[in-house]
Amino acid sequence: MDKKQNMLSADEALSFLLARVRPANKTEQIATIEALGRVLAERLTSAVNVPPLDNSAMDGYAVRIADITNASTRLKVAQRIPAGTVGKPLEAGQAARIFTGAPVPAGCDAVVMQEYCGVEGDTVTIGKHPKTGENIRRSGEDIAAGAEILPAGIRLRPQEMGLAASVGIASLLVYRKLKVATFFTGDEIVMPGEPLKPGQIYNSNRFVLTGLLQALGCEVIDLGIVPDDFAATVKVLEAAASGADLIITSGGVSVGEEDHVKAAVEAVGKLDLWKIAIKPGKPLAFGEIGKVPFIGLPGNPVSAFVTFCLFVRPFILRSQGITTTAPQAFSLKADFDWLKPDKRREFLRARLHTAENGEVSVQLYSHQGSGVLTSTVWADGLVEVPEGKAIHRGEIVKFLPFSGLLN
Numbered sequence: 001m002d003k004k005q006n007m008l009s010a011d012e013a014l015s016f017l018l019a020r021v022r023p024a025n026k027t028e029q030i031a032t033i034e035a036l037g038r039v040l041a042e043r044l045t046s047a048v049n050v051p052p053l054d055n056s057a058m059d060g061y062a063v064r065i066a067d068i069t070n071a072s073t074r075l076k077v078a079q080r081i082p083a084g085t086v087g088k089p090l091e092a093g094q095a096a097r098i099f100t101g102a103p104v105p106a107g108c109d110a111v112v113m114q115e116y117c118g119v120e121g122d123t124v125t126i127g128k129h130p131k132t133g134e135n136i137r138r139s140g141e142d143i144a145a146g147a148e149i150l151p152a153g154i155r156l157r158p159q160e161m162g163l164a165a166s167v168g169i170a171s172l173l174v175y176r177k178l179k180v181a182t183f184f185t186g187d188e189i190v191m192p193g194e195p196l197k198p199g200q201i202y203n204s205n206r207f208v209l210t211g212l213l214q215a216l217g218c219e220v221i222d223l224g225i226v227p228d229d230f231a232a233t234v235k236v237l238e239a240a241a242s243g244a245d246l247i248i249t250s251g252g253v254s255v256g257e258e259d260h261v262k263a264a265v266e267a268v269g270k271l272d273l274w275k276i277a278i279k280p281g282k283p284l285a286f287g288e289i290g291k292v293p294f295i296g297l298p299g300n301p302v303s304a305f306v307t308f309c310l311f312v313r314p315f316i317l318r319s320q321g322i323t324t325t326a327p328q329a330f331s332l333k334a335d336f337d338w339l340k341p342d343k344r345r346e347f348l349r350a351r352l353h354t355a356e357n358g359e360v361s362v363q364l365y366s367h368q369g370s371g372v373l374t375s376t377v378w379a380d381g382l383v384e385v386p387e388g389k390a391i392h393r394g395e396i397v398k399f400l401p402f403s404g405l406l407n
Helices: 010-018 158-166 204-215 230-243 261-267 301-319 374-378
Strands: 027-031 060-063 073-081 094-098 110-112 117-120 123-126 148-149 169-175 179-185 219-226 246-250 270-275 283-289 291-297 331-336 345-354 360-364 381-385 398-400
Touching: 010 270, 010 283, 060 073, 060 123, 094 123, 094 261, 148 158, 148 270, 179 204, 204 219, 204 246, 204 301, 219 230, 230 246, 230 261, 230 283, 230 291, 261 270, 261 283, 261 291, 261 331, 283 301, 291 301, 301 345, 301 374, 345 374, 345 398
Parallel strands: 073 094, 179 219, 179 246, 246 291, 331 360
Antiparallel strands: 027 169, 060 094, 060 110, 073 123, 117 123, 270 283, 283 291, 331 398, 345 360, 345 381, 381 398
């Protein structure tokens, strides 16, 4: 590894990482109702039509259009068809009381909404002339038998679970959850609930990283805080590699005398360490312990958060078998000036602002330091500022919402 290597651009670093992903290949069959957040391992097709039969889209009356001769045609109500039952064929001069979702009877070619009908005894007056097929949902209109309903490689949301259930699929083949081992280095970090001694700080990164991994559907193996000690770091790396699919650390990958992670990784595996030309988050490490990938995040809270969103998230998604990893982005007007451009690409914490006229713009948090975790809570996402570019109020900027970076 060349210590004098140039910093990689954000695009180069992402390509580097994604080229080293080993896609998921271990699967398991689980109940559809338990599949939220899991990644589908095979394409799904429907064995049935949805809906299975022509059915009524409204509460009303099933009629034969040939019987509707004027705006006050009276027909005999010959039957009542609630959802879940199948009526008898509709004969000339007859109507059927029908409810939403009920199969329309043979001979029916329209359903008239009950609002246009007047009932007296066992007859109904039809107050409008319907069009053929009015208020009838046709068999297979939503899904035709044999059609693909879901592709492989997507994370299942409630709507995908419902779609699978709507065609009768009771269980799904999904990729096994990615097991991610984490640990945190630094004699200065302690857990919330413990008293702070002079020079110590609470370990926020442990909570941020755990939440980020859980949001991506990972199984987190939390190995806790490791002392600033070479032997202890080697021991925890070996333990992590024995049971995880991916190892992620925060801090300790720089070149200081107390930064032991870099040396420990090189002792038990191999390490490609680089600096990325972004701000915040310049230091980032990638390597392998055996065949288990290792990613070392920066220690500063905002730097760790941003580099996870931009680089670790797509690495994990691809490892889970998900093919689409690019985050959603929007072009919005800047409600700020950023007049001191950096040679590195910058990612600024920003919040959406809606003016009285409905125009949406983005505003910046007042303090963009890499240790200001408050900015990530205040913000709705990140504004991406290209290398060496100044931003003037009113210009269009690229906005990456957290809603597309955290799942």
